Structure formats: structure tokens, C-alpha cells
Amino acid sequence: MILKLILKEILHRKLNFILSLLAIISAVAFFVSFFTTANASKRETIRLTRDMGFNLRIIPKNTNMDKFWTSGFSERTMPEEYVNRFMAHKKFSYAHLTATLQKQIMWQNKRVILIGIASELEPSGKEKSSMSFKIEPSTAYIGYELAKSLALKNNQEVIILGKSFKIEKCLSETGSNDDIRIYAQLSDVQSLLNMEGEINEIKALNCLCLVDENEDPLEILREQLALVLPDAKVIQNKTIAVARERQRQMMDKYFAFIMPFIVLVFAILIGALAMMNVQERKQEIGVLRALGYGSNKIASLFLGKAIIIGLIGAAFGFIIGNGLALSFGPDIFKVTAKMIQPLYKLLIWSLVAAPLFAALAAFVPTMIAITQDPALTLREE
């Protein structure tokens, strides 16, 4: 009977229902569009950062920087064990971590860069796709230019500094000095160069550990690193990724600032509409009371209506929110449209939160409906 009364009343007082529904749809659509776009922005920032390569390079402290920037790697070395120290230090945040040893050598009458790469280390419990090659022992990856000039093929056996290697893959063109590199496992390269236990660079990604606006994250990182790795120094690629991350954080701040106002405004609107509904139905409530309807049943009429509005509003709000994110997100938030994808967990959240929100907004009017004296309305004739 209660559900029937709710549905019939909704059909009878369409304007009140439509306005309440619009309020819920607006609130949910705003939340969904903002959250979806912010999430897309976050994912794009992560992808952008990854695509740009490692953004933190830890090299031996006494590296000659002129030579470093000319050759692309340090001519000095540091202990391989530094990687473990870096990992053990809890204050560093990183996503991918790898140690390398690079040296320029002559091979088959060509000047090449031999690079040994250790397996990537990840913070415990996290699984991420590898940033570089997973190289098996006694295998090598050959840069494009090198492979082309020496007519090397996949699975071919080659001798490098007296040791046999199978070519796992000849790489495609990159347009950088990567095209004259030979990639092999770190331990193999250390052995070839008689540099066991030595490396000349630790690379890390996603040290975007942004601190307060007034603090320089690199300075803080350097201070921390000096304590752990005294013979190393750090270089950071200050890239647009940082700017993107700052932009995203700023969006989050705006969101945190605006959302309470939005919630409050729509809560007041829904509450006001519910209050109007109660006023309009005073005599109906009185009659229902006279017919023996108790407080719970009267409350169900109003809260049930609010919940129905919340459920319908959540579904439409989710669809419209995603539509808004796709239509306006790329322009407003400077994010690629294809990164904007519906977050279906938001639909579930909306279906739970919106009815709850609508019921809370209608709570005070419902209490007024329950507590108003039916005799007073029935005597008003």
C-alpha cells in the first residue's frame, strides 16, 4: 500500500518530483563528471610519466657532469648494493627501480654502448609492467642502427668481449643513442667488464613525491639521499609530468573545496522541495492519521519517495555525468578524451549514496510531517 501511495503521488505531483529528481541528477552528474575526469587525468599523468622514461637518476657523486651529459652515463661507479639501501629507506617513494652499468666499448669495429640492466625492483606488494627489458642471462638486445649495419638477426649467436650471447631481439628505431646500444643482463656485463658488484646508475620512476608548495622536492630528496647513499648524487628530469601532477592536485583541491558547497546547495534544495511536499500534503497526512496510519508509515511515504528519487537520480546522474566528462572534460581539464572511461564503481556508489543523501535531505521535513498535529490540519476548515 505504501509503495502504491508513493508511486501514485509521484505521478500526481509531477513538478515536485521532477525538480527533486533534477537536483539529485545534477549533484550526481557533477560528482561523476568531475571524478571521472580527474581519474582520467591521473591515469594520463601516470602514462605520460612512464612514457617519458625514468625521471630520477642516481649516479656516483664524483661524476664529471660535462662528460656525463656528453656521453649519457657516468664514467664512475658505485656499489651495486646501493640499490638495496635505496629500497630499504622507507622515506623514498618510487614505482620502478633498476640498476645499470654502462660503458662505451669497441665491438666489431664499431663504437657501441654496452649496458647491463638489473631486474626491475618494485615496492613490495605492487605489480607493475616493466619499464625496460627483462633480460635473461647470456641474451642480448641489439639497437636498431647496430643491428642494421652488422646485419644481425633475432636468435643469432654473437660474441661480445669473448662471451657468447643469443640475440633475443633486434630493436626498432628510436632516433637516439639507444640505436647503438647492446643491452644485456647486469651480471653478464659486470663479468665482461671485470666490474663485479659495480654499477654507474640507479634509475627510478615516479619519485613525484610532491611536498608543500613552498618546498623543493628535489632538495628534500637530496638531503635524504645524502644520509643513505653518501657517495651518490641525484638528477631529476623536471618534466611536464610534474606540472601535470600539480595541475591534478589543484583540481583535487578545487573538488574538495567545491563539493561540500554543491552537496549543501542540493541538500537544501531537496529539503525545501520535500518541505513543500509536506505542506501540500498536510491534510492528507491528517486523514491518513485518522485512518490509523502510524508515524512509521507516514515517514515511509516521504523517505520512500526520497529513496526512489535518489535511485533514479543516481542512474541518470551517472549517465549524464559521463556524458559531461566526455563532452567537456578534455577542454576543461586538458585530458585526452580516450582516457575518459566510465568508472562503474561510481555507479554503485551513486546508487547507494544518492538515495541516502536524498533521504537525509528529506529527513527534517519527514520529522515535521510525523510530528505535526493532525487534529490541527483537520480542524482547518
Added chain:
Amino acid sequence: MVNLEEVSKIFRTRHGEVKALAEINLNVNEGEFVVVRGPSGCGKSTLLLTIGGMLKATTGNVIVNNNRIYKIDERKRAKFRAENIGFVFQMFHLVPYLNVVENVLLPAGTVRNESLNTSKAKELLKRLHLTERENHKPSEMSAGEIQRAAIARALIIHPTIILADEPTGNLDPENAVEVIGHLEEFHRDGGTVIVVTHGNMADQFADRIIHLRNGSISE
């Protein structure tokens, strides 16, 4: 059937206290048709709502069917009202978004009674000459038809008592006679009727006429 013992009702307003009922003593027997007459604002509606368990008396006892209705909690009182008392109001108070059958069956939402079904409602509407209006909403009906639908809503629970507040106040004489006639029919079947009115339309059927003035009664 209905006993009022030293019942008074005082409303507290911004302009001070208003005594709507002044230490009223009243006894209405089972099967009696009582008319309470008095001018507007004399406390007639207050008296009726107090008897109906809708308005708690400030002092005194209200006993209906041997139940001190304001000594029981609100939930039990609502149940008692749903099972025993039929209300008819001057303004009809049908629910505007329900059709006549649905309005008549409204008490089914509170009373567990299998006989409260659509066929029973339609049978009752036939008796009240409303068969043609079964699926009409109140806005599509005349005042007389609406009031008869309200009487059907009151009758469907088989109440022991009907409390009618100015039931003919908004009706033309022809419809007023018909409505009073239906109340008389209920009375003839053994029901108790209390009608409060400022007119004399119901006098011819009344076993007793009580006059209410300034919250006090005289017979």
C-alpha cells in the same frame, strides 16, 4: 459506548490560552444517533477529534468501547481508531491522487482484514450509487459524490462508531439529505453516530441533540 469525564481541552496560542472544551461530561450509548450542534468556533470539531483519539484532552478521561484511549500509546491508539472509528469530514479529505476505489480501500493499509478488498469496496460504492465513479479521481467528481465516497471509506472497516464533522456543510440540500440518509442507514444497522453540525439537517434522525457553546454542553 462513549464516555467523556470532566474533559477539557486548552490550546496555548501566542495570544494566550483558549479553552475549547470546558470540563465536559458526556455519555453516548451504543446504537445512538447524537447530533452536537453549535455555532462556528464553539469547539464542535475539537470535541469530535477528542472522541476519535486524534486530539488528547488536557484533562479528564475519554473512554470509547471501554478503552481509555489516551492511556494507550500512539501506535495502539492508531490501531484502535483504524478498527473502530469511521471519520467523515466537512472537506471530505479524499486523497487527490487516488481514484474512488483506492480511496475507499485506504484503511486496508492499516487493518489486517481480508474482507477489505476491491469487490467489497465496489459493493459498498454500489450501495452509495457511485458505481459509475469507481475509477474517477476526486477532482472529477461533484461534492456530493466525494462525500458519499468518504462515507464508503468510513464504512468499509465496519466501524462501531462514525464521527461526522459537518458532513453536509459543503453540500446542496439534495446531496445533504442523501448523505444524512446513509448515516441514518448505518445507525439503523446498529451503529453509533455522532454528528457535529451548525445546521439542523440531521435533527430528524437524532436520538438526542446536544448544544455546545463556548466549550460547554447542554441538552
